[in-house]
Every structure is written in C-alpha cells, then in structure tokens.
Amino acid sequence: MKDETEGPWLHALSVVRPALVLAPTTFLAGLRDGFARNGVSNAISRHDNGPIYDWVMSLVGLQGISDRVAFAFTAQHGLATWEGVREGLRTRPACSHLQGHWQFRGCGYQKSARTCAEPHLLPSCPLPALPLRKGTLNQAAYSLALFIRDACHGDLVGWIDRRLADADPGFGMTDRAAVMKDAVLSPLSEVHGVGPKVWSMLLADLLLGADPSRERWVATGAAMIAIDSLVHAFLHRTGILRRLECEHPYGPACYGPAGCASVIGGLARRIDAREFNAAHPVNFSRFVQAAIWAFCAEGGYGICNGNKIDDRQRCDQIYCPAYSTCDRIVFRVK
Template identity: 40%
Template sequence: MIDDIKADLDAHNIQQAIEQRNTPRLFDWLVTNFSYQGVSDAVARSYLDKHGNASWSAIQGALQQNVPCPRLRSYRSFHGCRYDKTSSTCSEPEHIELCSLPKHKLRNGRLNQTAYSFFLFVRDIANNDLVGWIDKQLASSTSFPQGFDRDPLIAPLRHVYGISDKILAMTLSSVLLGASSDRPRWFQAGVDMIAIDTLVHNFMHRTGILAESGRPHTYGVECYREGGCAELVRCVAGNINAQQFNSSFPMIFPRFIQHAIWRFCSAGGLNICNGNRIDDRAECDFRYCHLFSLCSHLRLKHASKQPLRPLDDANTRAKLQK
C-alpha cells in the first residue's frame, strides 16, 4: 500500500514539491484529487483529460485582476457563493459576467467553488505555504486525537467548500504516508487518517457490526462521529498488529485496516462484499465468502424498516470483533 502511494506521488513529482515547499504544484494535485467525488474515477478522469482543471496559476492570475465580486475578496467572505453551473446563477448575479470562477470548465459548479475556496484558504489561512501550514498544524498537536472534529488537519480543512471528510482523508493520507522519512510526524498523522466510503460503510452494515455497536446510521457525516464507522475501524485496529503483514508498518495502523476492508469489497480488489455480488434488497447468500459464517447478512436497502438481528452468541460476537 505504501509503495503504491509513493509511486503515485513520484509520478506527479509531489515528493519533490513537498521538499521544495512548492505550493502551486501541491495545490494542483490536491484539487485534481478533490475532483474524484460524486462519480466514478473513470468518469472524473475522462472529464479532466478533456477539459483540464482549475490550477493555482489560473486562479491566482484571475484574482490579481480587479475583482468586483465581494465573495472573492477573502476565504471567509467566499462563504455563500452558491454558483450553479446549470443555471449560471450565484448569490451575486450582478457580478457573474465578470467573475472568473465560472470560466473554468469543471464538471459542475460545486467543483468551481471548491477550487476557489481551497485557493483562498491556502492564500489567507496557510499564507501560500501548504507544507509549512501542515508542519505547523502537526507541531501544535502533541498527540493525534481520535475523531475528525479534533484532527489538526481535517478540522480546519473541512470548512473548505465541497470537500467531504472521505476525500480529505483519502487525499491527505496519501500525502502524509508518502512523505519522506525526515517528516515522521507526517507519517504518524497519515497512519490514523481513515477514509470511510460507501463500500466500507455497507460492509459494516451487512456484517452486523453497526448493529452490534449500538450506533447504526446511514452513510455520511455520522460515519465520522462518535460510535461511527471510523471509530469502529480505529478500535479494531488497536487489536491487530499490522507488523504481522509488513514489518515496516507501525503496530497500530488504522488506515491500513480500513484499506484492507475496502480491498475486500472493491471490484478492483477482492470483489466480494459489494452491490455487484449482493442484491441490496435481500440478505447475502454468497456462501464462498470467508466471513459467511460470522456475518449477520443484513440487507442494505430498507434497513431502517427491518429489525436488527443480534448475533447468536458471545463466541460469534468475539469472532466478528476480531
């Protein structure tokens, strides 16, 4: 997993950008990764290949001109832009014709807002130095607290428009885990950065883990709150020595455990626990699954209308926790 992350970063010269504190290059890579949400990776990649993305240099150049819209004056004033690509409207319609934000041909207006919101964050909050800001945030935290609401990186960045907790965790963990050995605090922070997507959440529901936890919930922000999917993965990771899989790993490695669950489910991984294999309207009957005897086989759809099925005995419960 770490080798794949480093190979991807090297392919885009991100390691070099970190060492050189090259904010524009790092920004462009991050904004590109932020575009991979809401659609499949193939669709997002195809659109980016055809139309390109909003870059640091393009946004910086546009904002150095006379900007009539008051929303573009600062990171905090940008809140409430509400640009919509389909209707070509925003919260300041009298300025939209001269506004640079709609001129970027992104997949939807939400991504235009994300690019500008993130640029203004880097300019106004991080003082045009993303690497320095990350160093400062991690140095100010004596430990890496559990929960995204208190995470020194996630907490401030989650207010950037249009970036979900999932995409933040996925993107930042790659940067942090792939950092060179002279930044041990970066790696340590990346180890604990868990990304919960629908595959991981649905796995937690189908197996009965969410029901057993006493905190069943739908996919979304609840996955990162107390008792949610991220906390459950973190608790499980505390009982699994990751060094048995790779001696160079830290003993407790929540991001690796989450990634293992994702690979178990993903069509690009083991392709076992997902909507391609299982009819979401029925209980799973895929008896070749290694976890079949431990699973609660809860159907995914209409879950709130069906009673939760408790595990049969304490022994099964202990196995499922493991």
C-alpha cells in the same frame, strides 16, 4: 459501543482478517511511489504549493460521480491548476467574495444557472472560466487557493507542519493522532465544496505517502479514515455494527461516537499492521479501511457489494473467505 474486552471485537477481528490478508502489502510503498512520480514529494521538500494543489483538485472532482465519468470529463475539458487560479486572482476581481478566504463564503456560483451572489459581476469574474464539471468545483478551486494564500500565508506545507506541531500532545498519548488530525482537518473543512470525507481521504494519503521523514505527518495520516458506502455496508452485513451495538444509517452518523470510523479505529488498535508489512505503522486505521474497501469494491476483489449480493436476503456467497465467520445480515429490509 461494546467494551473492547468483550466477544464482539473478537468477531470483528476474525471477519475482517480475510480482507487484511488479501490487501496489497505494497499499499504504503504504492502511495510513496505515486507521490514521487507526480512531483508532490519534491514539492513538499520545496514548500511548493503548485503540485500539491493540482493533485488535490484532480481528486476533488471525483465527488458524487463515478471515477470513470469524472476522469473522462477531465480528459476532455481539463482541470483547475494552481497557476491558473492564481492568475485569475492577480486580475484583482471586483467581486467581494474573491477578496480573501474569509470573504469567499456565500459566493453561490451555479454553472448550470449561470448565476451567483453578485450576477452583475459574472462577465468579468475569473471563477466561471474554469472548465470544471459543476459550479461547486469552480468554487472549491478558488476557495482552496484563497485558503492557502490567506490562512496558510502562502505555504501549505509549513502550515501543516505548524498545526501538527502545535497540536502534538507528545509520544505515548493515546489520542495523539486524533488530536493532530483534528488540527488540520477542522480548518480545511472551511474550504467550500470539499467535505470532511474527501479531506480525510486526501490527507490520509498525502500525510502517509508524500514525505516519510515527517513523523507527525505519517502518524496523523495513518489514523485518518474515509468511510464510503462500501465500508459501511461491509460493517453492517458482517454483523460487526450489530454486535458492537452501534448500528446506524450511512451518512454523518458514520463519523459519530459509535459510527463506522470509530469501529475502524477500534479494529486498528487491535491489529498490528506490521504483520502484513514490516514498514507499516503499528496502528494503521487507513490500511484497515483500505483493505475493507478493496475487499468490497469492483476495482478491488469485488467480493462484498450489492452487485454480488442480493441485499434483500442473506448473502449466499459460500466461497467468500469471510463466509464462515460473517453474520450475513440483510442490508436492506424487503
């Protein structure tokens, strides 16, 4: 990646600015209002796992499918709940994989094939009873519950507090947020069926919005970034990746040393997010990522996406607010 003092970063800042200007100034307030309404903020103050778990599971099901389809399925069939899964574990299932968090690996439940690692125990197993869209989600529900019970000793909020406090290198350290982020993100990646991208998205919002009085939570959440295909495509089309000499295919490389996440982090370090809302943290990677996503997504402004742009040729949207500074690089080779 190019040195931060060179021209490519100036180009990146100029082409991203329209997205930042268009981004809702109420981004942070919206998160906090949402958590107040759904009871998660209150649950955190009481160290109550239930509402937090239920909120996480309501969003885990969005993986690999459109939000509309996922929400329609949930409305018809229901969700995994903390109380429901705890009740399943209280039945003391015979399966060795349900004995604890560290034993869960290898469960292998497949809803469509109606099989698992120990199929002879399926008739009495509580895991398949969850009304979820696919077996991986059933596994995620039990894996997360076991993680909270065993790895967090039954207190997810307390576990997050301890992990962040133990990892905190102190105010003023340039890598403070990154170190604290890894302290919670790495262990949570052991939960089956919930990838780092999804955890980054969930934790960013939870840590930022659920309890503003927890300074470490806010600092860590502000630095968390989830890269989806829209953000990656924006960074490619605009020429940001090429100018910074960090072009790469969409996927795991987005989180590499010269990936999209590093680029978003680099942009955030050069943007004082208080310009857009005085309540924002100065360095606010999540806001930068969310602004780009909203600029591209059909659910936002829908400006920079494959529905508006023929990716076999250069973008010709002359009314795009970034048009004059955008390199308009072809996203797909003909």
